């Protein structure tokens with residue numbers, strides 16, 4: 410049996426984005442995504458989400474967080490994920506402090522949004538083995554790092570997910586064009602950043618150009634980080650037993666089996 414894994418709907422590629430810190434510039438970013446049918450994940454710090462809170466960027470720009478009453482309508486249709494309650498370097502904390510940072514953020518997100526939260530982005534991209542194990546124990550199924558793969562590979566380890574690149578990567582336009590032509594199995598293009606960087610770097614056109622290249626393609630699944638993580642986890646559990654495909658996940662999986670597109674439920 411010759412198998413080639415596909416994404417939902419028989420799509421051959423997936424595109425996702427991840428943006429951190431829940432700041433005011435996310436409103437403009439979400440609007441860009443919504444206009445083009447793009448799905449993203451937003452990693453929030455519930456201990457900081459107040460319009461009275463922020464910091465002065467080295468460029469001199471005053472950065473302000475979104476308020477709790479703004480985030481629920483804004484991120485509708487996207488995913489929200491844990492970025493810890495107060496954005497510490499997790500690996501410097503005690504075990505009890507790490508658990509509290511993860512749990513307080515996750516529980517408040519779940520209460521506000523009325524949905525299970527399964528994702529994490531490590532603040533500053535910093536973590537150690539202990540942090541990974543505690544995050545798993547808190548029910549988190551994937552965690553985005555700030556390391557880059559510069560390609561379209563799916564993560565080998567979902568708790569140490571390396572994205573394709575940051576939106577500031579100088580090779581982004583050529584990577585985006587390359588994505589259009591890739592025939593890699595389960596090709597995944599993933600981009601992360603902070604929306605305030607488009608203001609401090611005055612380069613919103615970078616995102617507009619990226620979406621102009623990759624949005625609206627019939628062969629691409631536009632999905633949140635969590636939707637992709639869940640799908641990949643389900644795909645990992647697929648097996649062949651006595652010539653039959655066995656999918657224990659409960660999530661329908663799309664494959665090309667001997668050249669024919671099939672859904673395995």
Ligand SMILES: [Zn+2]
Nearest residue numbers: 429430532533
């Ligand atoms: Zn952050």
